[in-house]
Amino acid sequence: MYQSFQQIIEIEKNTGKSFWEIVRDDDCKEMEITPEDAFQKMTEMYEAMRSADSSYDPTLSSASGLVGRDGEKVAAARRNGTLLSGSFLGLIMEKAIKMGESNACMKRIVAAPTAGSCGVIPAVFLSLQEEKKYPVEEMVKALYVSAGIGGIIAQRASVSGAAGGCQAEIGAASAMAAGGVAFLLGGDAEAISHAAAMAMKNLLGLACDPVAGLVEVPCVKRNVIGAVNALTSADLAGAGIRSRIPPDEVFDAMRNVGRMLPEDLKETGKGGLAATPTGIAFRNNLKTF
Amino acid sequence: MNSFDIIGPVMVGPSSSHTAGAAKIGNIARKLLGTPVQDADIYFHGSFLATGKGHGTDKALIAGLLGFPVDDPRIADSFRYAEENGMKYRMSGIDLGDVHPNSVKLILTGTNGRKMEMVAASVGGGAIQVTEIDGLATNFSGDYPTLVVSNLDQPGHITEITSMLSHKSINIATMQVYRSSKGGHAVIVVECDQEVPETAIRWLAHLEGILNVTYLGLKDKA
Numbered sequence: 001m002y003q004s005f006q007q008i009i010e011i012e013k014n015t016g017k018s019f020w021e022i023v024r025d026d027d028c029k030e031m032e033i034t035p036e037d038a039f040q041k042m043t044e045m046y047e048a049m050r051s052a053d054s055s056y057d058p059t060l061s062s063a064s065g066l067v068g069r070d071g072e073k074v075a076a077a078r079r080n081g082t083l084l085s086g087s088f089l090g091l092i093m094e095k096a097i098k099m100g101e102s103n104a105c106m107k108r109i110v111a112a113p114t115a116g117s118c119g120v121i122p123a124v125f126l127s128l129q130e131e132k133k134y135p136v137e138e139m140v141k142a143l144y145v146s147a148g149i150g151g152i153i154a155q156r157a158s159v160s161g162a163a164g165g166c167q168a169e170i171g172a173a174s175a176m177a178a179g180g181v182a183f184l185l186g187g188d189a190e191a192i193s194h195a196a197a198m199a200m201k202n203l204l205g206l207a208c209d210p211v212a213g214l215v216e217v218p219c220v221k222r223n224v225i226g227a228v229n230a231l232t233s234a235d236l237a238g239a240g241i242r243s244r245i246p247p248d249e250v251f252d253a254m255r256n257v258g259r260m261l262p263e264d265l266k267e268t269g270k271g272g273l274a275a276t277p278t279g280i281a282f283r284n285n286l287k288t289f
Numbered sequence: 290m291n292s293f294d295i296i297g298p299v300m301v302g303p304s305s306s307h308t309a310g311a312a313k314i315g316n317i318a319r320k321l322l323g324t325p326v327q328d329a330d331i332y333f334h335g336s337f338l339a340t341g342k343g344h345g346t347d348k349a350l351i352a353g354l355l356g357f358p359v360d361d362p363r364i365a366d367s368f369r370y371a372e373e374n375g376m377k378y379r380m381s382g383i384d385l386g387d388v389h390p391n392s393v394k395l396i397l398t399g400t401n402g403r404k405m406e407m408v409a410a411s412v413g414g415g416a417i418q419v420t421e422i423d424g425l426a427t428n429f430s431g432d433y434p435t436l437v438v439s440n441l442d443q444p445g446h447i448t449e450i451t452s453m454l455s456h457k458s459i460n461i462a463t464m465q466v467y468r469s470s471k472g473g474h475a476v477i478v479v480e481c482d483q484e485v486p487e488t489a490i491r492w493l494a495h496l497e498g499i500l501n502v503t504y505l506g507l508k509d510k511a
């Protein structure tokens with residue numbers, strides 16, 4: 001996979017190939033499969049996201065009892081028209097919470113890039129498709145854009161909370177989603193890169209501090225901020241706004257911030273929200289074998 | 290790395306290391322045993338012990354022992370399927386010492402009476418390492434067709450294995466040799482690029498000095 005946005009921007013300039021095609025063609029080489037098979041495989045990922053979304057079960061709580069059943073509350077508020085964010089943002093919020101809860105309740109999800117952040121991309125993509133009626137092929141291309149961005153982040157920085165903090169999970173998912181949306185809005189590789197960079201800048205340094213070490217609190221609700229942040233970042237890029245710090249440098253900064261974060265804020269369940277009196281009480285009440 | 294390491298895997302939540310990795314460990318243990326599991330003693334270590342219940346590590350491991358893949362929705366109800374299949378199990382905590390925090394020890398008996406002990410670790414992103422088989426240290430991921438040969442520590446066995454593989458045009462990806470003591474019991478682990486045919490495995494198993502041959506194919510036959 002590519003290691004820099006600059007590389008992809010230049011290939012686009014020289015060959016006229018779009019961001020998603022550049023990522024897919026590289027995959028085909030790496031996996032030794034045809035472009036058709038690669039596209040089909042990514043289509044299956046998108047369909048798996050859709051079926052995960054529609055199989056949300058509003059009656060389930062997680063084994064710890066910490067999360068579950070909130071997705072339906074957002075849905076009800078949205079139906080009643082009481083959300084200040086409006087119906088479209090409300091739909092994104094609803095889907096993000098639902099997917100996070102489904103993951104915590106042992107349902108089938110698509111890690112994107114991780115299980116903890118699995119709600120960000122589907123919340124944005126599925127809502128946008130419902131709203132704008134994009135054909136599935138466009139959504140799959142956008143998913144390739146997201147994958148390419150995730151690949152760059154994985155190589156320049158990290159996509160694991162244990163290695164880089166939550167900026168590497170919710171932050172990475174948000175950057176990936178932002179780039180995908182920028183593509184759907186007609187953006188070129190440059191616009192896509194800046195959308196991703198602007199999204200990451202907002203979440204730089206986010207701690208990974210799961211209560212009792214479980215992918216539940218704060219993970220489920222953080223999917224909402226990752227999703228909404230992706231949308232606004234893509235809109236900024238679509239409006240012609242650019243990150244003053246070049247995208248590749250933003251993700252280098254992310255790597256450095258990840259290294260500077262203390263271990264207590266990297267999935268150890270020892271710092272941040274996990275270390276609050278309530279967080280500690282939850283951990284002490286947890287059942288083991 | 291490719292796009293599907295980033296978008297994917299499709300898995301049952303909540304955690305790639307504590308849930309998907311545990312299911313994979315169960316699956317590999319079952320394949321190594323080569324027969325359905327009749328009875329299992331399961332010992333969780335470290336973070337598996339501390340947060341395993343909350344992450345469904347127990348359910349995922351049982352599901353894996355039943356042969357369910359990491360994206361199988363039945364994982365959440367695996368205890369019920371174990372009961373239906375007559376598979377018995379006990380779970381408890383253990384301190385395995387200085388090992389990966391997400392480690393588990395399994396003592397298994399197959400429906401054909403075969404016994405196996407295994408220690409494995411979930412090392413992140415759903416990837417795993419088998420770190421011990423029947424008391425001997427190993428180090429393989431289960432991502433390749435893998436041949437595990439226990440033998441007496443005497444000259445010739447490595448040549449027998451490698452010449453058999455070359456005869457079958459099978460390329461070796463990695464090869465590791467471990468032994469308990471000089472002249473004692475040894476384990477040879479060979480990760481291959483192609484599947485090893487059953488006839489070749491049977492041939493190996495009959496050679497003098499070879500105690501046991503276990504084969505981990507990528508396709509599940511058990």
Ligand code: SF4
Pocket residue numbers: 114116117160161162165166167168169170207208209210214215216217218219222267
């Ligand atoms: S807090 Fe940690 S475990 Fe939770 S989503 Fe963020 S990175 Fe993942």
